[in-house]
Amino acid sequence: MIPTVYRVSERSVEYPGTFTLKLEAENPEPDKLPMRFAPGQFNMLYAFGVGESAISFSGLGSDDGNLIHTIRAQGNVTRALERLKAGESLGVRGPFGIGWPLHATVGREVLIIAGGLGLAPLRPVIYAGLLGHLAAIRVRLFYGARRPSELLYREELAQWGQQLNLEISVDHGDGTWPGHIGVITDPLQAAQIDGANSVAFLCGPEIMMRFCIQVLLRKGVPASSIYLSMERNMKCAIGLCGHCQWGPNFICKDGPVFCYEDIRPWLQIRSL
């Protein structure tokens, strides 16, 4: 699969080292439809001369074909992407993978549980909920971050707080922070949840997801109603190279979103 050349049309810094790029196709073919993707899928973004990195979609699919990706500068590729300025080009392959099962939200309470950068792959689900595309009874967002200055999409968070049930928890903060200080499992534990009628979508550091899953199970959310987005080192993105093999699964092809019931054994194997 050959990358398509895109251009950075907008660039914004979420907080130092984490940024959001809006991309538009450089030479869109008139008869070609814009890229369509499902929430939870990802693209391989190619920093020319450096390499590719798997980055989830963090915006809405739009008719103009613009793509939005939120990225943390962590390795050589993402640091090269961070250096891109508006107007500069990069390669895009995608979309890849299996996203969030939006059909599972119909008639249920949706618990969106995000940690740190994990909010980015869940943002399209939040948009879907706000636009009434989910047919859910209610959408609740639990968002944990390191500190108030390391929250993603701060302006949107303020709006979301008025539109859906939002709990933000930071590990470290001072008395001026109006939300919870502690860990994300605290507000999750305190929440009144109709477990049997809920579906949970989790994305964040694996250790955070493991602790949140324990709380969800205690609250009666069935393992079959818990979905999480996994992350491993992806290269080819089509299940051929084996870099992201995890048990019998390839994260890029069989995931990144998995049902907890299906992957529980693999989460408990420490060397995977």
Place this chain on the structure above:
Amino acid sequence: MKTIADLLHEHPFFRGLAESDLQFLASCGENCVYHKGDYLARENSQANHFFLIRSGRVAVETFVPHRGPLCLLTLRGGDIFGWSWLFPPYISAFDARALEDVRSLRLGGECLRNKCEQEPKLGFELMKRFARIATERLQSARIQLLDIYGPDHQGHTA
């Protein structure tokens, strides 16, 4: 007007306890309101009370020289604060400061200890409830220490 026993009954900490036990404990309690900025407890001072927070937010803090108060945790309606009254020397380990107006039930530590001695079955039930919350807080503190949102836990981004 609600009695102290009614208010105990409403708080999650006492959920499921027999009415007779709540009546027995009620004489230890008083209804309190703290305004924003008031301290429910001060670090290194006598820990005479156990607090059931009914509404409002409370910061659990410690003071760091040259830096000021450091907030470790916030509590809200349905939470409890304080178990230093359980064990000698009955000294509070942290500050507890109201971040907004806080309504709470305050139970006397010595009174509670005496009741637990008088009714060991009830005492054991309360100890189990304290132990569970203490375990949850310990687990939370450990997760905080892991710094799970830091770069060491951010997966495999190239």
